[in-house]
Amino acid sequence: MITTALSEAFGQYTLKPHQIIPLDFHSVDTLPETHVWLPPPGFEVENNDAGDGQLVFPVPVIDFSDPDEAAAGKLMVEACETWGVFQLVNHGIPLEILAAVEAQTKRLFALPASRKLEALRSPNGVNGYGQARFASLFDKNMWNEGFTVMGSPADHARKLWPDDFQGFCDVIDDYQNRTRELAARLLGLILRSANTPEQEIRRISSPSATMTTLQLNSYPRCPDPTRAMGMAPHTDTSFLTLLYQGGVKGLQIFSDRAGGGGGGWGMVDPVDGAITVNVGDLLHVVSNARFHTARHRVVLREARQRVSVGLFFVPTPDCVLSPLACGGGGGEGEVCRYRAVSVKEYIGLKYKGFETVLSAITK
């Protein structure tokens, strides 16, 4: 039912096959013209204090093993206000499970292109194999392929491995359940630490008001990495995104404070075993812009494949969101920055306006 509601939201933006089917990356040894991005990503020297495209941002690393949850919550609020991103260690998801999900992700993308195409996402669907859904908004193609899971991965996994799909499903289900639980806990803690009333927290983050999508990404080894784009700049349409980056660098965020105040890109270098957490547009909206929706992209920095696994924790399509501060949810007297919007409507606006979507709901 939820996938139907989302397909309806996407329905106005039905994709053509060439917007869904990724390049057969194994088949090329030079960068095709269709995949050349200029200016080269991450090499905008003027935006870069180090001058070599390798600036690393000191995004907070937060330890979640501390029994004093309130202290961690306070650090999370600060990170959400400044960077919109933090890395979480001792998050309770065993390292073997992270390794297993990474191994299954690599196993999937190592399949021959013809087999992956058996599990291709449908033109207005959510689940399955394909380019990032927002790829259709750009003239050039990104250097990535993805696999999206909402609910059970079984139908698509069966097409990938007709006789051997259970192992993949078990790992994905387990990871999705654990990260969903963690995301709900983090959202509750962040909102509580920001003095949001308990009934508001329950209303927007209860299991019946939220759902998750898991996104497996692969950035294959690229023959010309400085002229290709792993994933184009975007913000996530989520409350929170929990990303496992594996060990390969590539994720960058944009900060207004970098580049001598003019703004610039910097790496979020993966910390071993950490989960990178970022604020999405919808938490930015309910926080009345107190939390920063992290604009991010992926550049190709290492001469090897990179994989990542993102868990998007989102309100269900029919939820109507507005800044909590203006609905009696704390922060009395604050000027309300955004009008109320349903998640379904927001998704529609995002595909129309993309990076300018927030101005469409600004009061």
Ligand SMILES: O=C(O)CCC(=O)C(=O)O
């Ligand atoms: O691969 C990454 O590090 C980021 C992926 C991402 O931004 C996404 O899937 O929305």
Ligand SMILES: [Fe+2]
């Ligand atoms: Fe993202």
